[in-house]
Amino acid sequence: MSAQATEVGTGSVVRFHPLVVRPDDDDPEAIIVGRPDLGEFVELPAVCGEVIRLLREGRPVADVEATIAAEHDVELDVADFVESLADLAFVAEVDGHPLSGPASAPVAGHFMGVTERHVRWVFAGPMKLFWLAVVVAASLTVLTRPSLFPRHQDFFWSGYTGLSVLVNTAFFSVVASVHELMHLIAARSLGAPARIGFGTRLHYLVVQTDVTAIWGVPRRHRYRVYLAGMASDVFLIATMLLAVAYLPLPGPSEALLRAFILTTLLCLPLQAQIYMRTDLYFVLRDLLRCKDLFGDGLRYVRYLFAKAVAPLRRPGQPVTDPTGDLAAHERRAVRIYAVTLALGSSVTLTVFAFYGAPIIISGLTHALTALRAGLHGGPALAAIDAALLILVEGGIQVMFLVTFIRTRRHWFRRPKP
DSSP, X not given: OOTTTSOOOTTOOEEEOSOEEEEOSSXXXXXXXXXXXXXXXXXXXXHHHHHHHHHHTTXXXXXXXXXXXXXXXXXXXXXXXXXXXXXXXXXXEEXXXXXXXXXXXXXXXXXXXXXXXXXXXXXXXXHHHHHHHHHHHHHHHHHHOGGXXXXXXXXXXXXXXXXXXXXHHHHHHHHHHHHHHHHXXXXXXXXXXXXXXXXXXXXXXXXXXXXXXXGGSOHHHHHHHHHHHHHHHXXXXXXXXXXXXXXXXXXXXXXXXXXXXXXXXXXXXXXXXXXXXXXXXXXXXXXXXXXXXXXXXXXXXHHHHHHHTGGGSOTTOOOOOTTTTSOHHHHHHHHHHHHHHXXXXXXXXXXXXXXXXXXXXXXXXXXXXXXXXXXXXXXXXXXXXXXXXXXXXXXXXXXXXXXXXXXXXXXXXOOOO
């Protein structure tokens, strides 16, 4: 049954889905209301929080209207307000009649059995001090023994390139999994659901954690979620450096550990690419007090492009600045960020087109040649090594294409006549 099929009258009693209602971080006259299981949040006048509270108590619409008028001197059409919330799928029932769910069903978070009390200790003071002690100890060790600092040669720990790529890719998968799991644990420590999955950023295949539900958490706590992954990377690097420095490891084990350190270290600079939705992008977004810095920035870039080609367009097609309705501070931030977004994305894609893609294609071509030679009497080990390279690099590219198409299905659908 839809919201429109059930009329909200003056005597109606409303039941909501589980909602988060909290003060806005920047505006004392506003609140944030949302459904964490949908990742849907809206900003409303503060008086609406009182309306929701009264309706939650089971009071009829007319009673709530009268109370708000008497206590806040505000004439509010509560029935219309309830219908607006029903359109957002915030309302579960009206007068005992269930309303239809949202167009997209709620997506359950991963590891929902892990509650706040299970993981709160990970971010408590003692663990922060332990993390700091390990990182400081590793830093001092590297300063006194510079040879421990990772080198590019550490990547090729084996004489067989395919084997090195395969094992290092496995290392990267472990690091990425731990990184994203820490984002999830950080979100769970704040009572917010989260979900891990694959995604794409420009030409990259990435593992990412959907933590949209943390909009229900005050900004000062959200930084924990954004930075948890990088903190775990730094801790892993520090721990492995101390192991290499002070444990009597066999040569092969030390070589593998050094490769693991290098792989983990190479993950950190990627988070500084703020022109994509990286960890530090989200930190920047909240520091600048923007709601959708990337989305607004992308729309502004498209606006500037449309404005530039406006003389070539047909008359009567106006171009509207998408930042016009934003607050002044947000408008300035979006316009500056848009420049970073355009330049960073252009440089990254250009470098990939002239270097990254040719390297991948050349590597796979040589690997196919070696594999074919092995099948016709050539060196067997070289053929196996080539097969490993094809398995890893080819598999990554196939996963990228599948993920890209799956997350952008609307691009490939024909418009309905």
